Amino acid sequence: MNDRRAPRTFASRPGGADKWVRAPDPRHASNGATAEFSARLTIDVTPDLRGRIKIAAFQHGVTVAHMLRDLLSREFPPSEGDTP
Template identity: 45%
Template structure:
């Protein structure tokens, strides 16, 4: 760590200055709330998906899935979750009496 009170070299024409560090600016409550909101939503998103599914597919199928996700502006995980949700909804008509 550099010594802020060190004297300048003898050939320097500038006088030695001590640089003070100011106090931390007051926190903006709106900014703090916005940051905490993002942290909370990240935690909640992970809570929804707690099971992992492993599936062996061909490299060609993986490539088609990745291209499809990219062109739709989605992640592969989100694309596949949507596909599975459409195919296996939580409440199906034939499941209810």
């Protein structure tokens, strides 16, 4: 009745930030292929800003995700030596 399992542990901290950031994401699509957009980014914004973002995306005829990926790509272009 008393099922004792080993306690869960937290993942260890990465040895180097650069190595950790560039490490591939382990998540995969259901068919085993790596998903094109496999990293998720969560930010907190005000309800007013969220509304403005949604309206802008609608006016441009794109999804919020597509518009924000495009904006972030323009703001943070690949650096010299980065892999695409």
